[in-house]
Amino acid sequence: MHTDARRVEAGDNPASTSWPVELKGVSVTYPNGTKALQDVSLRIEPGEMVSIVGLSGSGKSTLIRTINGLVQATDGTVTVGPHEITGLSGRRLREARGHIGMIFQGFNLAERTDVFHNVLVGRFAHSSPFRTLLGLPTKADRELALRALDSVGMLEKVWARANALSGGQKQRVAIARALTQQPSIMLADEPVASLDPPTAHGVMRDLRRIN
Numbered sequence: 001m002h003t004d005a006r007r008v009e010a011g012d013n014p015a016s017t018s019w020p021v022e023l024k025g026v027s028v029t030y031p032n033g034t035k036a037l038q039d040v041s042l043r044i045e046p047g048e049m050v051s052i053v054g055l056s057g058s059g060k061s062t063l064i065r066t067i068n069g070l071v072q073a074t075d076g077t078v079t080v081g082p083h084e085i086t087g088l089s090g091r092r093l094r095e096a097r098g099h100i101g102m103i104f105q106g107f108n109l110a111e112r113t114d115v116f117h118n119v120l121v122g123r124f125a126h127s128s129p130f131r132t133l134l135g136l137p138t139k140a141d142r143e144l145a146l147r148a149l150d151s152v153g154m155l156e157k158v159w160a161r162a163n164a165l166s167g168g169q170k171q172r173v174a175i176a177r178a179l180t181q182q183p184s185i186m187l188a189d190e191p192v193a194s195l196d197p198p199t200a201h202g203v204m205r206d207l208r209r210i211n
Helices: 060-067 090-097 115-126 129-134 139-151 167-180 197-210
Strands: 021-029 035-044 075-080 100-104 185-189
Touching (some): 021 060, 035 060, 060 185, 100 167, 115 139, 167 197, 185 197
Parallel strands (some): 100 185
Antiparallel strands (some): 021 075
């Protein structure tokens, strides 16, 4: 799923320029010999919202994780915006990931930390190590976090601890965290699989509206 810089609704977090994604002949074989992907080629244009549908174990998560470099392709190339992800490592890969938002099925929040500081994690890739280490966000970062929370209807929970939230609320905080990153693309790995149907529909409506 991609953010779209051409349209930002009132209260939404502004995104950076949207990027295309292109995979050419991508295969992934894990060290145990399992072939997760075989010769996958696709192109997703800036602003498109695309769903990957398949059976459990068919390689959906692997495909998504090759896009942000969490899983390295064993063959082929993955290009995201100006970056060939398959050729990056270390600092250059971390810099590219700073523009790739990621929403996980399991939320990945710091459960004993308040919502505000969970969302500020989205700014780590764009903050100086000194500010990150001391927990000193800039005024602009604080405003980004609050706008992102407002865009998903969670501003009133800003000082609540993550472990006090429902599953749907946690996922909205995870979306706000990714938005605070101001990503050029947004990836979502089964973002509603653990939610009840009404909550899942609400979260997907949020993602469509933001896109």
